[in-house]
Amino acid sequence: MTEQIPMSSPDISAAEIEAVNQVLQTRYLSLGPHIAEFEERFAAYVGARHAVGVSSGTTGLHLCVIAAGVGEGDLVITTPFSFVSSANVILYERAIPVFVDIDPKTLNIDPALVAQAAHKLTRGQGDKERGRQGEGETRGQLKAILPVHAFGQPADMDSLLDVAREYDLAVIEDACEALGAEYKGRRIGTQPETCNLKLATVFAFYPNKQITTGEGGMIVTDQDDWDTLFRSLRNQGRDVFDAWLNHTRLGYNYRLDEMSAALGLAQLGRIEELLAKRERVAQWYNERLKDVDGVQIPYVAPTTTRMSWFVYVIRLAPEIDRNAVMAALEERGIPSRPYFTPIHLQPFYRERFGYREGDFPVTEAVARSTLALPFSSVMAEEQVEYVCEQLVTVLRQQLQTR
Ligand SMILES: Cc1ncc(COP(=O)(O)O)c(C=O)c1O
Structure with a gap:
């Protein structure tokens, strides 16, 4: 097999092509009927009252930060991984991310450390985090x-x-990689019944997504109230009753156009098929890699009642030179990526906040070991077979020369 295997691929059928074509034959390329229908079906699928389409996952998260009342100098607890x-x-919003380290198995933020950080920061402690606000800036909450x-x-x-309730904090769930995932039998995006919290969940639809x-x-x-606010903020700050050139608040153009909404609707109609295909590809990988020396396959937590496979990320044993593995795979037509690079070690976070290696040891150790392999719903079993065969050969060579 000499052809390059793509890192990821969208899965587009005739239904999606037809749906977008139909929009192009109307006068409504934005602010038309498809966005409303996509929102309605999406809300029903995830189990929430409201869904608001936006131009990206990032812009959706930005609007949630605004809705949560986060302003200059305020603190938000989040993950560096x-x-x-x-x-x-x-x-x-000129606020400060307070990074908290992750659980080494699930790779998600560690709730015990979140509770500790919230405790410290609401009692006027946590000077290191507050110090990152810089001299002379107002001290936020x-x-x-x-x-x-x-x-x-x-x-x-x-x-x-629980932590959010105790400290009266808003919760912004970044589910950009998790459409269709379930936690303790609840689909991500379903808002807990007893929840009287300020809570919103954001999904993303870049071409590598579900x-x-x-x-x-x-x-x-x-x-x-958040639904109304999101609709205004994404549409240049207009309220529903505003005239076209009336703007109640500072807003943005974060709208999702009609071609995108029609494409999303057609994809959502295939969601179970798409998730099942991704699950099958992940299982092909698991079967072939579960007993390979130096490789740890992805961990699925007992609380994860449905994993929504976004990427297939293995972890390599510390003695393996990941860069050499990536280079050898690339020569064999197989792309792979270290995934993620910790956020606190990105150049501008280091420069702005003074982060250094060692600040979040679990995140850093995990980030040194991860390797994302080619993954998509359209991958064929022979492609997975080829990737695994080549990976095993490369790893064997490395472990033998040690
Ligand atoms: C965890 C996470 N958050 C946020 C985003 C941002 O989404 P978008 O690329 O649509 O802005 C992504 C997308 O890649 C993501 O993986």
């Missing part, structure tokens, strides 16, 4: 927790919601 935008959206369901595995939400709209995202919430 994520895609950079889950922390960037906090910076957009701890306002929210922003957990991420990394790689499609739900974070331990019950424990995190469903795609090209670019796009969706915020879901049970809170009527």
Whole structure:
């Protein structure tokens, strides 16, 4: 097999092509009927009262940070083991991300450490985190927790919601990688019944995601006031009763256009098929890699009653040179990626906040060992077979030369 295997691929059928074509034959390329229908079906699928379509996962998270009342100098507890935008959206409001280390197995934020951090920060302690606010800036408050369901595995939400209740914090769930995942039998996005918290969940639809709209995202919430606010903020700050050039508040153009919404609707209609295909590919990998020396296959927590496979990420034993493995795979037509690079070690976070290696040891150890292999719902079993065969050969060579 000499052809390059793609790292990821969208799964587009004739139904999606037809749906987008139909939109192109109407006058409504934005603010038309498809966005409303996509929102309605999406809310029903995840089990929330409201869904608001936005231009990306990042813009959805940004609007949640605003809705949570996070302002200049305020603090938001989040994970350093994520895609950079889950922390960037906090910076957009000139607030401070307070990173908390992760659980080494689930790779999600550690709720016990979140409870400790909330305790410290609400009692005027946590000077190190507050110190990151810089001299002379107003001292804000701890306002929210922003957990991420990394790689499609739900974070331990019950424990995190307990902390949020105790300290009166908003919760912004980054479910950009987790559409369809279930935690203790609840689908991610379903708002807990007893929950009188400020809570919203954000999904993303970039082409490597479980469903795609090209670019796009969706915020879901049970809170009527947040739903109204999100609709205004995404549409240049207009309230529903505002005239076209009336703007009640500072807003943005974070709208999702009609072609994207029609594509999303058609993909959502295939969601069970798409998730099942991803699950099958993950199982092909698991079967072939579970007993390979130097490889740890993905862990699925007992609270994860359904994993929504977003990527397939293995962990390599510390004695294996990951860069050499990646280079050898690349020569064989197989792309692979270290995933994630910790956010606190990104150059501008180091420069702005003074983070150094050693600040979040679990995240850093995990990040040194992870390797994402090619993964998508359209991958064939022979492709998985080829990737695994080549990986095993490369690892064997490495372990023998030690
Ligand atoms: C965990 C996480 N958060 C946020 C995002 C941002 O989503 P988008 O790329 O749609 O802005 C992504 C997407 O890659 C993600 O994986």
